[in-house]
Amino acid sequence: MEQKPGAPYPTExxxxxxxxxxxxxxxxxxxxxxxxxxxxxxxxxxxxxEEAEExxxxxxxxxxxxxxxxxxxxxxxxxxxxxxxxxxxxxxxxRQLPTTSMxxxxxxxxxxIMPRQLVDWTGRPDEMLLASELRRVLDxxxxxxxxxxxxxxxxxxxxxxxxxxxxxxxxxxxxNVKVRLHRARLALRERLSSYFAAVDAVRGAQAGRAYVG
Amino acid sequence: MSVECHEHLDCLSDYIDxxxxxxxxxxxxxxxxxxxxxxxxxxxxRKTVSLYRNYGHEEVPEDAKERLYAVLKLAYRADDQEASx
Numbered sequence: 001m002e003q004k005p006g007a008p009y010p011t012e013x014x015x016x017x018x019x020x021x022x023x024x025x026x027x028x029x030x031x032x033x034x035x036x037x038x039x040x041x042x043x044x045x046x047x048x049x050e051e052a053e054e055x056x057x058x059x060x061x062x063x064x065x066x067x068x069x070x071x072x073x074x075x076x077x078x079x080x081x082x083x084x085x086x087x088x089x090x091x092x093x094x095r096q097l098p099t100t101s102m103x104x105x106x107x108x109x110x111x112x113i114m115p116r117q118l119v120d121w122t123g124r125p126d127e128m129l130l131a132s133e134l135r136r137v138l139d140x141x142x143x144x145x146x147x148x149x150x151x152x153x154x155x156x157x158x159x160x161x162x163x164x165x166x167x168x169x170x171x172x173x174x175x176n177v178k179v180r181l182h183r184a185r186l187a188l189r190e191r192l193s194s195y196f197a198a199v200d201a202v203r204g205a206q207a208g209r210a211y212v213g
Numbered sequence: 214m215s216v217e218c219h220e221h222l223d224c225l226s227d228y229i230d231x232x233x234x235x236x237x238x239x240x241x242x243x244x245x246x247x248x249x250x251x252x253x254x255x256x257x258x259r260k261t262v263s264l265y266r267n268y269g270h271e272e273v274p275e276d277a278k279e280r281l282y283a284v285l286k287l288a289y290r291a292d293d294q295e296a297s298x
Contacts, residue, residue, distance in 0.1 A: 022292065027285055035281065039273040053277045057284050064288050115214065115222070120253045122260040135268055142269075157262055158269035182226040189254070189261045 012076055019067045031060065034077055037159045038084040044154040045088040047143045055091065059084040074168060081161075081169040085151060092147060115186065117193030121200065141191040145184055152177055153184035217244060218251050229259045 009015035009029060018026035035056060042055035062083050070079060142150060155166040156177070163181075167174045221241050227233040228241055245251050 022289070024289065027289075028282075031278070031281060031285075035273050035278065036270070039277070040270055043271060049274075053274075053280070056273070056277065057281055060281060060285060061288055064285065064292075114219070115250075115254045117257075118214075118250050118253050120256060122256045131268070134264070138264060138268055142265075153265075154269075157265050160266070178226070182223070185226055185258055185261060186222075188265075189258050192261055192264070193257055 013072065016067070016070060016072060016076065020070075027060075027064070030063070030076075030080075034080050035060075037077070037155075037161075038080060040159055041081060041084055041151065041154050042088050044142055044150050044158070045085075045147060046091060051091060055084055055087045058087045062087070075165070078165055078168050081155070081165075082171075085169055089147075115190065117190055117197060119193055119197040119200075121193060121196035137192070137195055141188050141195075144191060145187055149180050149184035149187065152180040153188070156181050157185070214250050215248075218248060218254075221251065222254075225255060225258055229255065229262065 009018060009026065015026055015029060019030065038059050039052055039056050042059075043049065043052040046052050046055065059080060063080055066083075070076075074082075142153065145153065151170055152166060152172075155161045155169060156163065161169070163174050163177050166172075167177045170177070172180075221244060224233055224237055224241065228238060233241070241251075245255065
């Protein structure tokens with residue numbers, strides 16, 4: 001397929017009409033515009049690059065088949081992200097791993113919310129770690145969240161969707177999106193605090209030994 | 214952390230997003246002026262969000278995108294063949 005990024009689709013309605021007319025450059029435009037968020041949502045939900053890629057392909061193939069029936073009641077982006085979310089959810093259900101519970105563990109909810117780590121590490125992470133190491137720490141922390149929090153956090157804080165669009169994609173109320181986002185942030189803050197406090201302690205000990213030696 | 218700290222905890226995301234009611238905002242700021250623990254929680258919460266905004270997004274790998282275009286091309290061909298029969 002020939003890629004023509006920046007093809008002239010001044011409005012979303014123009015792009016939808018071109019997609020329904022099977023215009024190949026319109027599909028290239030669709031991929032360029034929306035594949036980044038779809039890939040990131042799939043990656044965070046599946047925690048697996050190969051499966052994220054499969055979800056990406058499934059999403060665009062489903063859109064290709066269903067676009068004739070798309071009536072524009074939601075934004076194109078919302079429609080696509082919802083297809084991707086459902087595709088990832090189906091895969092997670094098939095996996096049925098005990099660690100990827102579909103429901104938030106009720107007994108941990110309150111425990112996750114209470115801050116236990118009260119170390120100020122705000123000046124450190126960007127300087128302390130190589131970019132690749134920092135990414136690994138961030139990835140591991142998100143992977144530790146339950147799915148219900150991962151999807152909300154990815155769409156809101158990593159991909160920058162609004163509360164309203166996130167709610168529509170995930171089929172939640174806006175209040176629910178806000179509550180889950182807050183829980184996700186607190187849980188991630190806790191994990192990053194533990195990590196950076198430990199790194200700091202090791203470095204402090206190394207510096208101490210160097211001074212003594 | 215005190216009972217007062219816990220009372221403010223639920224509002225902290227709205228606070229750092231600038232979406233909190235001004236009266237509650239003033240209450241939190243008044244509390245934080247005297248509470249080092251809450252200042253740390255707010256600062257590290259804000260830093261957590263900013264780290265993910267800056268480093269959380271991954272580009273779609275080029276080879277994955279090429280495979281996606283190849284899959285779509287096949288779907289086009291199948292669609293054309295169906296239309297012409």
